[in-house]
Amino acid sequence: MAKIELSKTTRDAMADQLRRYLRTELEVEVEAFDAVFLVDFITEKLGPQFYNQGLHDAQAVLQARLETLTEAIADLEQPVRT
Numbered sequence: 001m002a003k004i005e006l007s008k009t010t011r012d013a014m015a016d017q018l019r020r021y022l023r024t025e026l027e028v029e030v031e032a033f034d035a036v037f038l039v040d041f042i043t044e045k046l047g048p049q050f051y052n053q054g055l056h057d058a059q060a061v062l063q064a065r066l067e068t069l070t071e072a073i074a075d076l077e078q079p080v081r082t
Helices: 010-025 031-045 047-076
Strands: none
Touching: 010 031, 031 047
């Protein structure tokens, strides 16, 4: 699997959200620079778990849709007289 890459804009926005969360919920002040490193850590170490779960969820949705399509196609079958 390729490394999960975030755009600078996304990474910075995530770092800002993380800083606000830590300040509001835990009363911990984290500098912007440190928050970016924390986002990088989370992305590298935890990101693959979320990514894989997303893939499994997408696969389940596609499988359900495929079953629906298969049933719809079967309903179109015409009887064959021999």
